[in-house]
Amino acid sequence: MRRKLAAGNWKMNGTAASLAELEALKSLLPADTPDVVICPPAPLLFRATQAAKGTSIRIGAQDCHMQASGAFTGDISADMIADTGATYVIVGHSERREAHEERDRDVRKKAKSAWAADLTAIICIGETLEDHEANNTLDIIAGQLAGSLPGEMTPTNTVIAYEPIWAIGTGKVPTLDQIVEVHDFIRERITTRYGAPVAELIPLLYGGSVKPDNAAMIFQAENVDGALVGGASLKAADFGPIISALAKS
Known part of the structure; x- marks a missing residue:
C-alpha cells in the first residue's frame, strides 16, 4: 500500500521565529496522520529537526549539489543536509530548472547524490x-521522467511530484480530469520502466496552488498520493487542513 505524503516547501521564506509554526502544526495533525515533511530554508534545517523531534x-x-563536496561556493551537499538530521530533499523544482537552468541530467545526478547520503x-x-496550451504536457512529462529519474529508483528512496509550472503560486489549478490524466500517465511510464x-509503491504528489479549499478535490484522484505545497505550508492553520484532507482520502 502506497504511503501518503504531505510535503511543505517554504522556499526562501522564514526565520527562526517561523519554527513556531512547527509547534502549532503538531496539535493539528490528525490521529491517523499521513507522512508530513517540511522543507525550510537551509539555515533552519538543524533547528527544524530539533523542533520536530518526537513527532511524525x-x-x-x-535542493542539494550533485557532488558530495568540493569548490562550490554557496552550495550545500546531500551529506551536509543529512548531518542536520533532515531525511528528504527536493530536486528538480521548476524554480531551480528555470532560474538556475538545471537540466534533466542535473536533476538525475542530484537524486543519486541524495540517495548516497540516505536521503x-x-x-x-x-x-x-x-x-500546456499547446497540448504538449504528456510529451514534456515523458521527457522529464526519462531524463530525471535514475535507473536505481525505489519506493524507499524516491517520491515524484508533478507540479504544472503554470499553476505554481498563481491560484490556477488543473481540473481533476487533467490531474488524473497526468498522474495516471506517470504511473504507467514508471511501470513500463521499473516494473x-x-x-505501485512510488508516491506521486501533486503541487501547484494546493490550498485547504481544493485539497479534498485533488486527493480524489487514485494516483495522487499527496501534495507538495508551497505558500499554504508556511502557516499551520493552512497546512493542517490539507494534511487532514489527505488523511481522509
Missing part, C-alpha cells in the same frame, strides 16, 4: 503554460 514530522531541504529525493517535474512492483 520529517524535515527536508529544498529520500522528491523529484519534481512539470510543464510550462506554453506547453509494477516498484511503480
